[in-house]
Amino acid sequence: xxxxxxxxxxxxxxxxxxxxxxxxxxxxxxxxxxxxxxxxxxxxxxxxxxxxxxxxxxxxxxxxxxxxxxxxxxxxxxxxxxxxxxxxxxxxxxxxxxxxxxxxxxxxxxxxxxxxxxxxxxx
Amino acid sequence: xxxxxxxxxxxxxxxxxxxxxxxxxxxxxxxxxxxxxxxxxxxxxxxxxxxxxxxxxxxxxxxxxx
Numbered sequence: 713x714x715x716x717x718x719x720x721x722x723x724x725x726x727x728x729x730x731x732x733x734x735x736x737x738x739x740x741x742x743x744x745x746x747x748x749x750x751x752x753x754x755x756x757x758x759x760x761x762x763x764x765x766x767x768x769x770x771x772x773x774x775x776x777x778x779x780x781x782x783x784x785x786x787x788x789x790x791x792x793x794x795x796x797x798x799x800x801x802x803x804x805x806x807x808x809x810x811x812x813x814x815x816x817x818x819x820x821x822x823x824x825x826x827x828x829x830x831x832x833x834x835x
Numbered sequence: 836x837x838x839x840x841x842x843x844x845x846x847x848x849x850x851x852x853x854x855x856x857x858x859x860x861x862x863x864x865x866x867x868x869x870x871x872x873x874x875x876x877x878x879x880x881x882x883x884x885x886x887x888x889x890x891x892x893x894x895x896x897x898x899x900x901x
Contacts, residue, residue, distance in 0.1 A: 730889065
């Protein structure tokens with residue numbers, strides 16, 4: 713899986729860096745609830761939404777909070793980052809919040825496989 | 836950064852949903868713990884203040900993330 717090390721900032725508190733899966737199939741950025749909790753976030757006070765995947769009839773809840781995402785020293789404000797204690801990974805970087813800020817080229821030829829990112833800024 | 840095979844072995848050998856801390860440059864394993872706070876404290880006790888954290892999954896079945 714393509715992985716990036718990121719940290720998040722919630723209300724001026726920054727997490728340690730952790731692995732996040734880069735996933736263009738994900739509509740939003742998602743984070744495990746344990747990361748939000750250590751930053752003082754009350755997960756279930758966020759805007760509630762459904763969370764599912766490719767397996768039919770398996771759904772859980774996700775709660776959205778505004779955060780800042782730190783990637784390679786760059787800061788991105790994400791108005792709606794989803795948090796769920798049921799996430800199978802620590803973090804998923806999806807289209808809203810990540811792919812709308814970076815052009816990403818996946819390079820599977822290296823060992824380990826990598827990716828090339830270019831930040832772009834909307835005018 | 837440590838060889839991929841070594842990193843995979845560390846992750847696979849750890850119990851499910853274990854927090855793992857690698858050094859700043861990911862060249863070595865620094866600490867493991869049951870929680871974020873525990874692994875961060877252990878990493879700091881080992882002199883690593885900017886670890887890279889991983890949490891092993893509940894199971895290693897292939898997944899498709901959407």
